[in-house]
Amino acid sequence: MNLKIALLGGDGIGPEVLSQSIKCLHAVEETFNHHFTYTEGLIGAAAMDKFGTPLPKETIALCTEADAILFGAIGTLKYDENPSAKIRPEQGLLQLRTELKLFTNIRPVKVFPTLIDKSPLKKNIIFGTDFVIYRELTGGIYFGEKKLNPEGTVASDLCEYSEKEISRIAHLAFKAAKNRRKKLTLVDKANVMESSRLWRKVVTKIGESYPEVELDFLFVDNAAMQMMLDPSHFDVILTENMFGDILSDQGSAICGSKGLLPSASIGNEHAMFEPFHGSYPQAEGKNIANPVASILSTAMMLNHLGLDEEARAIVAAVKKALRKNIVTVDLNPDSKYGTEEVGDFIAKNIIDSDDDFNYNYENIGLGKSTII
Ligand code: IPM
Numbered sequence: 001m002n003l004k005i006a007l008l009g010g011d012g013i014g015p016e017v018l019s020q021s022i023k024c025l026h027a028v029e030e031t032f033n034h035h036f037t038y039t040e041g042l043i044g045a046a047a048m049d050k051f052g053t054p055l056p057k058e059t060i061a062l063c064t065e066a067d068a069i070l071f072g073a074i075g076t077l078k079y080d081e082n083p084s085a086k087i088r089p090e091q092g093l094l095q096l097r098t099e100l101k102l103f104t105n106i107r108p109v110k111v112f113p114t115l116i117d118k119s120p121l122k123k124n125i126i127f128g129t130d131f132v133i134y135r136e137l138t139g140g141i142y143f144g145e146k147k148l149n150p151e152g153t154v155a156s157d158l159c160e161y162s163e164k165e166i167s168r169i170a171h172l173a174f175k176a177a178k179n180r181r182k183k184l185t186l187v188d189k190a191n192v193m194e195s196s197r198l199w200r201k202v203v204t205k206i207g208e209s210y211p212e213v214e215l216d217f218l219f220v221d222n223a224a225m226q227m228m229l230d231p232s233h234f235d236v237i238l239t240e241n242m243f244g245d246i247l248s249d250q251g252s253a254i255c256g257s258k259g260l261l262p263s264a265s266i267g268n269e270h271a272m273f274e275p276f277h278g279s280y281p282q283a284e285g286k287n288i289a290n291p292v293a294s295i296l297s298t299a300m301m302l303n304h305l306g307l308d309e310e311a312r313a314i315v316a317a318v319k320k321a322l323r324k325n326i327v328t329v330d331l332n333p334d335s336k337y338g339t340e341e342v343g344d345f346i347a348k349n350i351i352d353s354d355d356d357f358n359y360n361y362e363n364i365g366l367g368k369s370t371i372i
């Protein structure tokens, strides 16, 4: 298969974790006989330094032309420490989500059995945790009107949602639930916010077309608490932009490291894949960042493009690295492996399981092997 992939490394550890994903994609090309072409674009602080804007039009163009986009991370200390900065790197990502109409952000939270001890939560609480957050990505308070009075003493951000914005993501979330454990939890603040009440109304109505899915509702404060007390109870969480942003960081902590989890941002025409984590500028260039989230985002991308077997091969290689403790220092403080070494190991272990199976089968047939 020929695919065009846009690569946006962004800031901080973004480019270095993305490099590990590229190694894995090369391994996939070789193992499964595909041909991918890569185009690189600037976004965030890196783009501001060169073009004075966090999202140059060249970057939008190459994303629009690509079959899928792999994104690293965004944000630098330089801008984080200056709250009055007029342009911020993060605007590049927000604008890109808008330009490409990436209205659904999918963030799976799954505990790896080999890493169960790494979680800050007790084993018996997190055991079996496997849920996915469907976060609305192009509306709500992130994109509503922003105001600051001339004195700079009063500010506001509008949280606005339309029925259309709610229903398009709700359908995707219901479909996901139908293919999973058939449970959908709408997280909102309907006891306080009008926009949340609209979410409840629209989602309840759509739920009638998915009778096999059990729909329930949780206020966001309670949802945050339940996520700590009983995370394995969740299946699909559907929520608006800001609540989804917060809950997904909380969810990622359950798994032991923010450096593990991938995400997909999907629209009707485009799709972008990126780690949960941010740009972690303190680790930039130190070869300590965990590349697993970026590599698993690559697997999500291949899945999305219909290359399921290839995606499974990446996931299997990641699991092997975790099992063998070939991990970065966030998972093992005594580790001698860095970003590059973990990336190399995973890329080298991407194998076609069909070949593997045939090989073993043949050996067994010949009586040469006792293991499969
Ligand atoms: C995320 C990030 C972004 C967001 C920032 C970088 C704008 O935190 O993808 O979760 O808030 O959406």
Ligand code: MN
Pocket: 245, 246, 249
């Ligand atoms: Mn976030």
